Amino acid sequence: LAKTTQPISMDSYEGQEVNITCSHNNIATNDYITWYQQFPSQGPRFIIQGYKTKVTNEVASLFIPADRKSSTLSLPRVSLSDTAVYYCLVGDINFNKFYFGSGTKLNVKP
């Protein structure tokens, strides 16, 4: 099972771009990389998912290098409402055991 490692916390200011990197050195061939956002006392919410290269949606971008041993979630122009915990998740599609890591607590300051 691929273990993920993320920074425990990050600070940013409103309007800045935030990049959160996740390390997953033993990612398997069938694994996808998924990011979730969680606000206090709420369930996590899906942000973005990718397998390789770059994926972009209306909320974020996900960059995955060719070796897939890491990934970077990019949040453009963050606002105070982006203050949350962000989880990187590497999913084994064969066994469906979705293990969340410790997450990165992002604090956006005015």
Add this chain to the structure above:
Amino acid sequence: DSGVTQTPKHLITATGQRVTLRCSPRSGDLSVYWYQQSLDQGLQFLIQYYNGEERAKGNILERFSAQQFPDLHSELNLSSLELGDSALYFCASSVTTPNTGELFFGEGSRLTVL
């Protein structure tokens, strides 16, 4: 609103007691997952069901059990409760299994054991 419904939202009970948490997945979703999140802790995967059958088991204690019924709702039973069982319990659902990781989470059931 994710479409996943969990009840009760809050529950306070005493040590040694037993409680049942209920989850109704999104319409059409066949997979249900249970997670535990203690104060300031990450999400611990407990167990997964697919169309009524247990599919994967994580860090679930023997005092805990779960099942998924023919109508696809699921229940998590917690017995012989201890203070350390106080946590937020989340249910999530997804369309099918295997899938690539998009889970839809409910708002959670907050359990307080006194």
